[in-house]
Amino acid sequence: xxxxxxxxxxxxxxxxxxxxxxxxxxxxxxxxxxxxxxxxxxxxxxxxxxxxxxxxxxxxxxxxxxxxxxxxxxxxxxxxxxxxxxxxxxxxxxxxxxxxxxxxxxxxxxxxxxxxxxxxxxxxxxxxxxxxxxxxxxxxxxxxxxxxxxxxxxxxxxxxxxxxxxxxxxxxxxxxxxxxxxxxxxxxxxxxxxxxxxxxxxxxxxxxxxxxxxxxxxxxxxxxxxxxxxxxxxxxxxxxxxxxxxxxxxxxxxxxxxxxxxxxxxxxxxxxxxxxxxxxxxxxxxxxxxxxxxxxxxxxxxxxxxxxxxxxxxxxxxxxxxxxxxxxxxxxxxxxxxxxxxxxxxxxxxxxxxxxxxxxxxxxxxxxxxxxxxxxxxxxxxxxxxxxxxxxxxxxxxxxxxxxxxxxxxxxxxxxxxxxxx
Amino acid sequence: xxxxxxxxxxxxxxxxxxxxxxxxxxxxxxxxxxxxxxxxxxxxxxxxxxxxxxxxxxxxxxxxxxxxxxxxxxxxxxxxxxxxxxxxxxxxxxxxxxxxxxxxxxxxxxxxxxxxxxxxxxxxxxxxxxxxxxxxxxxxxxxxxxxxxxxxxxxxxxxxxxxxxxxxxxxxxxxxxxxxxxxxxxxxxxxxxxxxxxxxxxxxxxxxxxxxxxxxxxxxxxxxxxxxxxxxxxxxxxxxxxxxxxxxxxxxxxxxxxxxxxxxxxxxxxxxxxxxxxxxxxxxxxxxxxxxxxxxxxxxxxxxxxxxxxxxxxxxxxxxxxxxxxxxxxxxxxxxxxxxxxxxxxxxxxxxxxxxxxxxxxxxxxxxxxxxxxxxxxxxxxxxxxxxxxxxxxxxxxxxxxxxxxxxxxxxxxxxxxxxxxxxxxxxxxxxxxxxxxxxxxxxxxxxxxxxxxxxxxxxxxxxxxxxxxxxxxxxxxxxxxxxxxxxxxxxxxxxxxxxxxxxxxxxxxxxxxxxxxxxxxxxxxxxxxxxxxxxxxxxxxxxxxxxxxxxxxxxxx
Numbered sequence: 004x005x006x007x008x009x010x011x012x013x014x015x016x017x018x019x020x021x022x023x024x025x026x027x028x029x030x031x032x033x034x035x036x037x038x039x040x041x042x043x044x045x046x047x048x049x050x051x052x053x054x055x056x057x058x059x060x061x062x063x064x065x066x067x068x069x070x071x072x073x074x075x076x077x078x079x080x081x082x083x084x085x086x087x088x089x090x091x092x093x094x095x096x097x098x099x100x101x102x103x104x105x106x107x108x109x110x111x112x113x114x115x116x117x118x119x120x121x122x123x124x125x126x127x128x129x130x131x132x133x134x135x136x137x138x139x140x141x142x143x144x145x146x147x148x149x150x151x152x153x154x155x156x157x158x159x160x161x162x163x164x165x166x167x168x169x170x171x172x173x174x175x176x177x178x179x180x181x182x183x184x185x186x187x188x189x190x191x192x193x194x195x196x197x198x199x200x201x202x203x204x205x206x207x208x209x210x211x212x213x214x215x216x217x218x219x220x221x222x223x224x225x226x227x228x229x230x231x232x233x234x235x236x237x238x239x240x241x242x243x244x245x246x247x248x249x250x251x252x253x254x255x256x257x258x259x260x261x262x263x264x265x266x267x268x269x270x271x272x273x274x275x276x277x278x279x280x281x282x283x284x285x286x287x288x289x290x291x292x293x294x295x296x297x298x299x300x301x302x303x304x305x306x307x308x309x310x311x312x313x314x315x316x317x318x319x320x321x322x323x324x325x326x327x328x329x330x331x332x333x334x335x336x337x338x339x340x341x342x343x344x345x346x347x348x349x350x351x352x353x354x355x356x357x358x359x360x361x362x363x364x365x366x367x368x369x370x371x372x373x374x375x376x377x378x379x380x381x382x383x384x385x386x387x388x389x390x391x392x393x394x395x396x397x398x399x400x401x402x403x404x405x406x407x408x409x410x411x412x413x414x415x416x417x418x419x420x421x422x423x424x425x
Numbered sequence: 426x427x428x429x430x431x432x433x434x435x436x437x438x439x440x441x442x443x444x445x446x447x448x449x450x451x452x453x454x455x456x457x458x459x460x461x462x463x464x465x466x467x468x469x470x471x472x473x474x475x476x477x478x479x480x481x482x483x484x485x486x487x488x489x490x491x492x493x494x495x496x497x498x499x500x501x502x503x504x505x506x507x508x509x510x511x512x513x514x515x516x517x518x519x520x521x522x523x524x525x526x527x528x529x530x531x532x533x534x535x536x537x538x539x540x541x542x543x544x545x546x547x548x549x550x551x552x553x554x555x556x557x558x559x560x561x562x563x564x565x566x567x568x569x570x571x572x573x574x575x576x577x578x579x580x581x582x583x584x585x586x587x588x589x590x591x592x593x594x595x596x597x598x599x600x601x602x603x604x605x606x607x608x609x610x611x612x613x614x615x616x617x618x619x620x621x622x623x624x625x626x627x628x629x630x631x632x633x634x635x636x637x638x639x640x641x642x643x644x645x646x647x648x649x650x651x652x653x654x655x656x657x658x659x660x661x662x663x664x665x666x667x668x669x670x671x672x673x674x675x676x677x678x679x680x681x682x683x684x685x686x687x688x689x690x691x692x693x694x695x696x697x698x699x700x701x702x703x704x705x706x707x708x709x710x711x712x713x714x715x716x717x718x719x720x721x722x723x724x725x726x727x728x729x730x731x732x733x734x735x736x737x738x739x740x741x742x743x744x745x746x747x748x749x750x751x752x753x754x755x756x757x758x759x760x761x762x763x764x765x766x767x768x769x770x771x772x773x774x775x776x777x778x779x780x781x782x783x784x785x786x787x788x789x790x791x792x793x794x795x796x797x798x799x800x801x802x803x804x805x806x807x808x809x810x811x812x813x814x815x816x817x818x819x820x821x822x823x824x825x826x827x828x829x830x831x832x833x834x835x836x837x838x839x840x841x842x843x844x845x846x847x848x849x850x851x852x853x854x855x856x857x858x859x860x861x862x863x864x865x866x867x868x869x870x871x872x873x874x875x876x877x878x879x880x881x882x883x884x885x886x887x888x889x890x891x892x893x894x895x896x897x898x899x900x901x902x903x904x905x906x907x908x909x910x911x912x913x914x915x916x917x918x919x920x921x922x923x924x925x926x927x928x929x930x931x932x933x934x935x936x937x938x939x940x941x942x943x944x945x946x947x948x949x950x951x952x953x954x955x956x957x958x959x960x961x962x963x964x965x966x967x968x969x970x971x972x973x974x975x976x977x978x979x980x981x982x983x
Binding site: 027125126127128129130131133134136139140141162163168169170248249282303305308390396397398399400 | 964
C-alpha cells in the first residue's frame with residue numbers, strides 16, 4: 004500500500020503520535036497531504052517530510068555498511084553500554100532486546116522518569132484500571148487529576164466522552180478537573196455544559212489526594228481547606244464519584260512533576276480501590292508516548308521485566324536483572340561506556356556527554372555535537388509496518404507502511420549490528 | 426533421512442500400546458512405518474530400557490497475553506525465584522520450581538525440558554489476542570494455540586438478549602475463531618465479568634445479569650450449542666461461576682446438568698469443588714464432583730491442582746478476583762475492565778501447607794484426580810500459574826503415581842485440613858499408561874490435534890524419552906531425549922537445539938454476512954476498526970519463525 008504509487012486515494016491509517024492510537028484516520032496522497040479525522044499531533048506526524056538522510060560518522064556522510072560496522076565495533080569494545088531513548092514499537096523492541104543480549108546492555112526508555120512512577124505504584128499495591136472502549140460506553144463521570152488530558156491525548160473528549168452513541172444509553176459524562184492546568188475548556192461538552200474545575204497547584208496534589216482518601220474512609224478532617232481548596236469542594240467531588248455508576252479517574256504521570264510522584268499515583272489508586280468496595284470506580288493512566296507501552300510490554304515478556312533492566316552477560320550464563328534506580332538513563336550516563344540512542348517516532352536527540360554515542364533514529368535529527376555514528380531509519384506507521392500497544396496496554400494495533408520506503412527499518416539495522424557482534 | 430529410535434518401551438494409548446518394546450522410524454518430521462531393507466537408516470538412537478511417549482500437551486496454561494504480562498510487570502521480585510536452589514515449601518522437592526512468571530523464552534525451554542511439546546493459552550481475550558499471539562510467537566520450542574473468550578462481551582450479550590437465533594450466534598462464534606486465530610472457545614464466569622461492570626458482585630448460574638437479564642445458564646447453553654453445531658473439536662471450555670467460593674460445588678453440578686448432554690469441558694475444577702461443611706464452613710466436595718463427571722460422559726475436566734509455594738493467579742474473572750484480592754500475598758493486585766469484551770484480575774497468592782484452606786485445596790485436587798475413573802476425561806493441569814507453575818508437573822505426577830509419597834505429604838498438612846479429607850483412603854496409583862492418556866493422548870483428542878499425542882504412523886514426531894526411574898518426579902523432570910518434529914532438541918533434560926513451533930487454529934465455515942452488523946457495531950461503539958481487530962495469519966508467520974496450522978474439525982452439524 005503505497006500512496007506515492009497511485010494518483011489520489013484515501014488510506015486508513017493508525018496514528019502512533021499519541022497513546023490513543025486512533026485507527027480511524029484517512030490519509031490522502033494529495034499535495035499537501037491531508038489527514039481526515041486527525042488532530043494537531045497526527046497532522047504533524049503524517050505530513051512530516053520524508054528526508055533521505057545518509058548515515059554519518061562524526062557528522063561525515065558514510066554508507067550504511069560502514070556505519071553498521073562502526074556501531075558494532077563500539078558495542079563490541081564496550082563493557083557497559085546503555086541503550087536509551089527506545090522510541091520504537093514491538094518489532095523494533097524485539098530487535099533491541101536481541102542486541103541487548105549480545106551486548107550486555109542496560110535498557111531505559113526516554114519517558115521513564117514518568118512511566119516508572121506508575122510502575123512503582125503498581126508494583127507496590129497494584130491498581131484497578133479500565134480501557135478506552137469501556138470509558139466510551141460506560142463512563143458517566145470523568146475526573147482528570149493534574150492533567151487537561153487533551154494536550155497529550157488530543158482526541159480524548161471527542162472520541163470517548165462526547166460520543167453520541169453508546170451501548171447502555173448513558174448520559175454524557177460530567178467532567179471534573181482536579182488540579183489541572185492547560186486547556187480545561189476541552190471539558191466543555193458540545194451542549195455547553197462546563198466542567199467543574201478545582202484549581203490547585205500540582206505540588207499540592209499529594210495533600211489533596213490524602214484528604215480525599217481520608218474522607219473516603221470517613222475520617223473527620225480538622226481543617227476547612229487543604230492546599231487552598233475548600234473541604235466542601237473536595238467533599239462534593241468525592242460524593243460525585245461515589246454517586247456515579249462508572250466513574251473514571253484519569254491521571255497523567257508525565258504531568259506530575261513532583262518529587263516521589265509514585266506516592267501520589269498510589270494515593271489515586273488507593274482511593275479507587277477503597278471506593279470500589281461499594282461502587283464502580285476505575286482508573287485510566289495516560290501514557291507519555293514514543294512507544295512506552297509497546298517497549299515495556301515487549302520487554303516484560305522477553306525478559307520478565309519492564310524496562311530499566313539489564314542483560315548481564317556474565318551472570319549464570321547470561322540473564323536479565325531489574326533496577327528502577329540504578330538503571331535509569333540519568334544514573335547510567337555516569338556509568339556506561341557507550342550509548343546507543345534510539346528515537347524513531349520523533350527527532351529527539353540523545354543526552355550529551357557520553358563517548359562514544361551511536362544514534363539510530365528519525366531522519367530529521369539535528370545534532371549540536373555529531374555522534375560517533377548516526378544511522379537514520381524509517382518511521383514506523385509511516386514508512387514501515389509494525390505493531391504498537393495503545394496507552395491501556397490491552398489493545399495492540401497494526402501500523403501501516405504509507406510511503407515509499409527509502410531508509411532501512413530500525414530492526415533491519417539492529418539485526419545487521421547483531422550479526423557482526425555474534 | 427530416516428532416524429530410528431530403537432528398542433524403546435512405548436506408552437501410546439491412542440494406539441493401545443502399554444509398555445510395548447518397539448522401534449520408531451522418523452522421516453521429514455513424521456513417524457513412518459518400518460522402512461524396507463533397501464532404505465538407508467541415517468541415524469539410530471538406542472532407547473533400550475527407556476520409556477517413550479508422545480510429546481506432552483498442556484491443554485490449559487496461561488502462557489500468552491495481557492494477564493501474565495501484567496503479572497510480570499507487577500511482580501519483578503518473582504524473577505528472583507529462578508535462583509532458588511531450595512524449594513519454598515517442605516513437601517516439594519528441588520525439582521518443583523516455583524517460577525510463576527517466566528519470560529516467553531523460559532516458558533518454551535522449561536516446557537520442552539520436561540517433554541512437553543505444546544501448550545494452549547486458555548483465556549485469550551479477543552481484543553487482546555494480538556498480544557497473546559505476539560507472546561506465543563516469542564515462545565520457542567513448543568506448539569501453541571489459544572481459546573478465545575466469549576460470553577461476557579457486549580456484542581454476544583446483545584445478540585442473546587435480542588433473542589437472535591442460533592445461526593446468528595454460530596456465525597459470530599465462528600467469525601471470532603477466525604478473527605482471533607483461536608482453536609477453541611472459552612467462557613469465564615458466564616456473564617459475571619460483564620455484570621461486575623454494572624457493580625454486580627456475584628452471579629450464580631440462574632441469576633439474571635442486572636442489565637441484560639440473561640443468566641449464565643443461557644450463555645452456556647448458547648455457546649456450547651454453537652461450538653457443537655460448528656463442529657469444533659474442542660468442547661466449550663468453561664470456567665464456572667463462583668470460582669473459589671465455599672459451596673460453589675452446587676453451581677458446578679448445576680452447570681454439568683445445564684450442558685444437557687452436549688460436550689463441555691470444565692476447567693480448573695478443583696477451584697469449583699468446595700462445600701460448606703465443618704467448623705470453618707469450607708469442605709471438600711470432590712466426591713460429588715467426581716461422581717457427576719463419572720456419570721456424565723459428555724463432561725471432561727482439568728484439575729487446576731494447587732501446590733504449595735508462591736505463585737500468582739491470573740484470571741479473566743474480574744468479579745471473583747476483586748473478592749480474592751483480599752487474600753493477595755504479597756498484598757497487591759490488578760483488576761481491569763477491558764474493552765466491553767471481558768476483564769482480568771491478577772492476584773498473587775502464596776499457598777501454604779499449614780493454612781487450612783490451602784491444605785484442603787491441595788487435597789481436593791488430588792481427590793478429584795483419584796476419583797474420576799476415566800483418564801480420557803480428566804487432565805493434568807495446575808492452571809499455570811494459578812494453582813502452581815507448570816514446572817511442578819513432575820512433582821504432581823509423582824503424587825498421582827506414588828501413594829506412599831502422597832500420604833507422607835498429606836501427613837504434613839494442616840491437621841484440621843487432614844481431618845476434612847478422605848485422601849488417605851484413596852489407594853489409586855496412576856500407571857504410566859494413564860499418565861500418557863491424561864497428558865498426551867487425551868489432550869490431543871480433546872483439542873483436535875489429530876497427528877499429535879500419539880506415536881502411530883503419520884503422527885508428527887514429537888517424542889519424549891524418559892529414563893525409567895522409581896522416583897517419577899525425577900524421571901519426568903529430565904527426559905533423556907525430546908524430539909520436536911523429528912529433531913532432537915533436548916538431551917539429558919537440556920535444550921540442545923532451538924526451534925519454533927506452530928500455532929494451532931480452527932477455521933469453521935460461516936456466513937461472512939455477519940461482518941456487516943459487526944462493522945456497524947465497531948464503528949458505533951468500539952474504539953478500533955473492525956479490520957484492525959482481525960489478526961491476519963501473516964502477523965504470526967511474518968518473522969519467518971511462526972506458522973499457522975488449521976486443525977481439521979468435525980463437519981458442521983447445524
